[in-house]
Amino acid sequence: xxxxxxxxxxxxxxxxxxxxxxxxxxxxxxxxxxxxxxxxxxxxxxxxxxxxxxxxxxxxxxxxxxxxxxxxxxxxxxxxxxxxxxxxxxxxxxxxxxxxxxxxxxxxxxxxxxxxxxxxxxxxxxxxxxxxxxxxxxxxxxxxxxxxxxxxxxxxxxxxxxxxxxxxxxxxxxxxxxxxxxxxxxxxxxxxxxxxxxxxxxxxxxxxxxxxxxxxxxxxxxxxxxxxxxxxxxxxxxxxxxxxxxxxxxxxxxxxxxxxxxxxxxxxxxxxxxxxxxxxxxxxxxxxxxxxxxxxxxxxxxxxxxxxxxxxxxxxxxxxxxxxxxxxxxxxxxxxxxxxxxxxxxxxxxxxx
Amino acid sequence: xxxxxxxxxxxxxxxxxxxxxxxxxxxxxxxxxxxxxxxxxxxxxxxxxxxxxxxxxxxxxxxxxxxxxxxxxxxxxxxxxxxxxxxxxxxxxxxxxxxxxxxxxxxxxxxxxxxxxxxxxxxxxxxxxxxxxxxxxxxxxxxxxxxxxxxxxxxxxxxxxxxxxxxxxxxxxxxxxxxxxxxxxxxxxxxxxxxxxxxxxxxxxxxxxxxxxxxxxxxxxxxxxxxxxxxxxxxxxxxxxxxxxxxxxxx
Numbered sequence: 093x094x095x096x097x098x099x100x101x102x103x104x105x106x107x108x109x110x111x112x113x114x115x116x117x118x119x120x121x122x123x124x125x126x127x128x129x130x131x132x133x134x135x136x137x138x139x140x141x142x143x144x145x146x147x148x149x150x151x152x153x154x155x156x157x158x159x160x161x162x163x164x165x166x167x168x169x170x171x172x173x174x175x176x177x178x179x180x181x182x183x184x185x186x187x188x189x190x191x192x193x194x195x196x197x198x199x200x201x202x203x204x205x206x207x208x209x210x211x212x213x214x215x216x217x218x219x220x221x222x223x224x225x226x227x228x229x230x231x232x233x234x235x236x237x238x239x240x241x242x243x244x245x246x247x248x249x250x251x252x253x254x255x256x257x258x259x260x261x262x263x264x265x266x267x268x269x270x271x272x273x274x275x276x277x278x279x280x281x282x283x284x285x286x287x288x289x290x291x292x293x294x295x296x297x298x299x300x301x302x303x304x305x306x307x308x309x310x311x312x313x314x315x316x317x318x319x320x321x322x323x324x325x326x327x328x329x330x331x332x333x334x335x336x337x338x339x340x341x342x343x344x345x346x347x348x349x350x351x352x353x354x355x356x357x358x359x360x361x362x363x364x365x366x367x368x369x370x371x372x373x374x375x376x377x378x379x380x381x382x383x384x385x386x387x388x389x390x391x392x393x394x395x396x397x398x399x400x401x402x403x404x405x406x407x408x409x410x411x412x413x414x415x416x417x418x419x420x421x422x423x424x425x426x427x428x429x430x431x432x433x434x435x436x437x438x439x440x441x442x443x444x445x
Numbered sequence: 446x447x448x449x450x451x452x453x454x455x456x457x458x459x460x461x462x463x464x465x466x467x468x469x470x471x472x473x474x475x476x477x478x479x480x481x482x483x484x485x486x487x488x489x490x491x492x493x494x495x496x497x498x499x500x501x502x503x504x505x506x507x508x509x510x511x512x513x514x515x516x517x518x519x520x521x522x523x524x525x526x527x528x529x530x531x532x533x534x535x536x537x538x539x540x541x542x543x544x545x546x547x548x549x550x551x552x553x554x555x556x557x558x559x560x561x562x563x564x565x566x567x568x569x570x571x572x573x574x575x576x577x578x579x580x581x582x583x584x585x586x587x588x589x590x591x592x593x594x595x596x597x598x599x600x601x602x603x604x605x606x607x608x609x610x611x612x613x614x615x616x617x618x619x620x621x622x623x624x625x626x627x628x629x630x631x632x633x634x635x636x637x638x639x640x641x642x643x644x645x646x647x648x649x650x651x652x653x654x655x656x657x658x659x660x661x662x663x664x665x666x667x668x669x670x671x672x673x674x675x676x677x678x679x680x681x682x683x684x685x686x687x688x689x690x691x692x693x694x695x696x
Contacts, residue, residue, distance in 0.1 A: 317565040319550050323543040330541045333502060334614065335529035335560045344562045 094391070097437070098310055101393045102303045105139070109299035113292035129288050136295040136363040138403045139302050143356030145383045145399035146302070146392060147349040150309050152381070153390030154318065155345050156325035158247045160377050161254035165225035165350040167371035169357025171261075171268060172211075172221025174367040177277040177285075178269075179212040184278055194276070195269045205267045214281055222354045228253075229350030230343070237339035237346075242328070251374050258372035273368025280362050291363070298359045302396065305352045309392050312348065321345060382425045388435025397437055454513075455480040455648050456618060461500060461510030462672075470496040471507065472672035478618070483644040485659045485680075486652045488669035489692060494652045495538070497669070498620050502535050503528040514618070526560065534616035538623045540603035544596035548587055548606060551595050552578045555610035577613065584639070585609035601632045608639060619649045625658050637661045656684075668692075 112135060115127040144166045151157040178193040187197040191204055210216040232253060236246055264270035283290045312318055323331050324338040331338050361367045370376075380399075387398020402424070409417040432439055456478040463471045471493045478484055488494055499505035501512060503525040512520040520528055529535075543551050556574055559565070582588040585605045590598065595606060604624060611619055621640070625633040637658060640649060653659050659666060659680060666683050668676040676686040683689050 312566070315566055316553070316568040317562055319543075319546055319554055320562075320565055322545055323554060326545060327541055327543055329504075329525075330537075330543070332525035333529055333535045334555055334610070335526050336554075337526045337560065340562050344566075 094310070094314075094393075097391075097393045097441075098306065101306065101396060105299050105303055105396070109135070109139070109295050113296050116292050117288060129291050132288075132291050132295050133363045134407065136291070136298050137360065138400045139295070139298040140356045140360035140363065141380070141383065141403055142396040142399040143298075143302050143305055143359070144353050144380050145387070145395040146305055146309060147352035147356065148380050149384045149389060149392055149395035150312070150352070151342075151346055151349045152384060153392070153395070154313050154321050154325060155342050156242070157342060157346060158244075158381070159250045159346075159349075160247045160374065160381065161250035161252075162349070162353055162380055163376040164254035164257050164372055165229060165353035166357040166360070167254075167257070167261075167367070167369075168225045168228065169221040169354030170361045170367040170371060171274075171357075172217055172224060172354070173358040173361040174274040174277075175208060175211040175268075176214055176217030177280060177362065178274050179208070179217075180280065181276065181278050185276070193269070193274070195272065195274070196267070199264055199270075201267075208267070218358055221358045222351050225350040225354035225357075226347050229347045233343045233346040234339075237342045240339075251377070254372050254377055255374050258369050258374075261369035261372060269368070271369065273366060273370075275366040275368075277362065277365055285362055285365070294359065294363050298363070301355055301359060305355065306392060306396065308348075309352070312345070313392065317341070317344075379421070382421065382428075384435075386424060386428050386432075386435055388437030391435070391437050394435050394437035398435060401436065453480060454478065455482070455515065456501070456650075457511075457513040458497075458501075459511040459513065461497075461507045461512060463496065463500065463505060463507045469672055471500065474510070474669075474673050476667065476674065478648060478650065480617075481644075481648055483640070483649040483651065483662065483664040485662055485664055485666045486650060486669060487654070487656070487659060487666060487683075488675070491671075492669040493672040494669055495622060496672075498535060498622055498650075498652065501528075501620060502533060529614070529616075530560070532615070532617035534611040534614045534619050536607050536611055536619070536621045536624065538626060540600065540607050542595040542598075542603050542606050542610065545594065547592050547594055548582075548598070549578060549591045551606055552581055552609055552613050555613035557613070557615040581609045581612050584612065584642070601628050604628065604632075604636070605639075608636075608643075612643065617647055619643060619647055621649060621651045623653055623655075624651065625653065625655055633658055634661070 112127050112132055115125050116129060116132050119126040144162065148159060148162045151159055181193065183190045185194040187194055189197050192201055236249060241249065260266055261268055262271055277285050279285055280290070313321065320331065320336055321341055324341050328338050383399040383402045384395045385398070386402055387396065388394025406417060409420055428435060454477050458474055458476040461471055461474045462469065474497065486494055496505060500507050501520060503520060503523055507521055514520050514531060514533065518531060543554065553570065553574065556577060582591055585608060587602060587606060587609065590602070595603065598606060624640070625636050628636060640651065640662065643649060651662065666678065666680050667674055668683050668689050670692050675692060676683045676689050
């Protein structure tokens with residue numbers, strides 16, 4: 093069953109993304125089949141959220157770590173990419189400074205802070221966008237799991253982690269653009285970001301990365317490692333008496349999950365065109381938990397489904413009835429928790445059998 | 446009061462004490478266990494039986510005293526996974542198996558071997574592992590249920606699965622906490638048989654309330670009371686000990 097749903101999910105994600113890209117680039121703007129560029133980027137954004145949801149399901153669904161701060165890893169990845177895109181602007185910025193991004197000129201920086209070095213190189217920037225979330229997860233997870241912090245206490249400190257980062261990134265003297273963050277990007281790998289072809293390419297790249305993350309996650313949870321992880325999730329003490337170290341298992345999966353979230357962030361920023369401290373907001377991480385719960389916790393595919401469904405709903409509701417969206421989201425979460433413990437995917441599976 | 450450990454002692458508790466919020470759960474407890482021995486530990490509720498298991502397996506650290514395993518290893522310095530790796534297995538009072546996993550996978554995870562994530566991430570089932578699991582399935586009589594989720598087993602079957610997991614661990618010493626609680630008479634009998642079979646190759650400590658079961662095991666008995674040893678010897682010896690009679694029957 094899980095193999096079937098994984099195959100269907102990969103086929104749908106890749107097929108629909110490629111189809112959208114082809115219809116966007118291959119048809120004229122007036123054609124009935126034409127997919128507008130804004131829709132391409134919108135779906136690209138959903139798929140980035142789906143990567144975040146997948147990362148969250150890996151730790152929550154399989155290791156029982158209810159992270160309420162997972163968007164922090166997503167945002168860190170996004171900032172890494174944002175720094176690269178800022179450096180690419182060069183003299184095309186408002187102040188025309190070849191080295192310093194606009195916000196630094198505005199804030200009277202005299203020279204580039206040392207931690208911005210190398211971010212003009214895309215390989216270095218993307219590597220850092222994955223290494224930094226991994227390191228944060230490693231240090232945080234090491235301390236938390238070694239001290240056997242779990243359950244609701246762990247959730248609270250993950251929330252504190254993302255909130256602390258929110259406050260830090262708001263500061264102008266952090267050198268990451270403060271409140272305004274980074275925006276006004278021009279191009280990426282030499283390709284203009286506003287061009288339809290770049291947008292379509294980003295959508296397909298996101299779809300490919302999402303599927304790659306799904307396959308990696310599936311390998312992990314179906315391996316012997318994954319079985320131990322499930323054992324740790326449900327009966328942690330028992331695994332210790334069998335000679336396993338639950339903290340090592342949790343730490344590995346937590347770091348892997350942070351890297352995946354970082355990948356989501358890297359792909360998100362060029363498609364939405366901005367990264368600011370708002371991405372660290374605790375509410376964002378909690379929303380990600382709702383996506384996973386709606387789709388079906390502990391199923392991987394369900395997390396992707398949930399992220400796409402809830403975000404599509406959000407786009408619709410915030411356009412049609414902007415004032416009711418938050419109520420609808422809260423109501424949805426209560427409804428799913430009460431009536432659909434296995435989420436939409438569980439409902440689909442039940443309908444099938 | 447330090448006693449030199451007897452040569453060939455497998456487990457040696459030397460003057461162990463531990464208190465919880467001022468309550469002395471274990472009070473200057475000393476106990477020897479020979480290699481290959483099966484020992485029954487009995488005692489009224491609150492006598493410190495489970496706490497003693499917690500101390501041996503590293504869940505609880507004693508305030509004073511030493512716990513020596515084998516020749517030289519001081520267990521009080523180690524944590525649960527390290528102690529498990531030395532070859533001490535533990536069965537809990539309430540059967541604790543991995544409910545979402547199949548019977549087969551429960552045994553697979555328990556098999557002696559590398560426990561590190563970097564190994565389990567790439568591990569493939571080997572033929573030796575399969576043969577070993579088949580063997581254990583035959584011993585615990587769950588061969589038919591190998592693909593069943595552990596959550597779907599009966600209480601008695603879960604107890605047996607857990608004993609099978611302990612066998613798979615290949616421990617030198619097995620600690621078994623109330624193995625027959627909640628079992629039917631025939632299951633109790635089969636469990637006694639199974640424990641005797643296990644005892645042929647490894648040492649066993651059984652904590653039990655059920656006197657008939659302890660009698661059926663026919664091994665040396667240690668009676669705990671208020672955290673220390675009250676009496677020790679054959680079942681007939683301890684059940685005729687006036688102090689034991691008073692503790693068990695006098696109140």
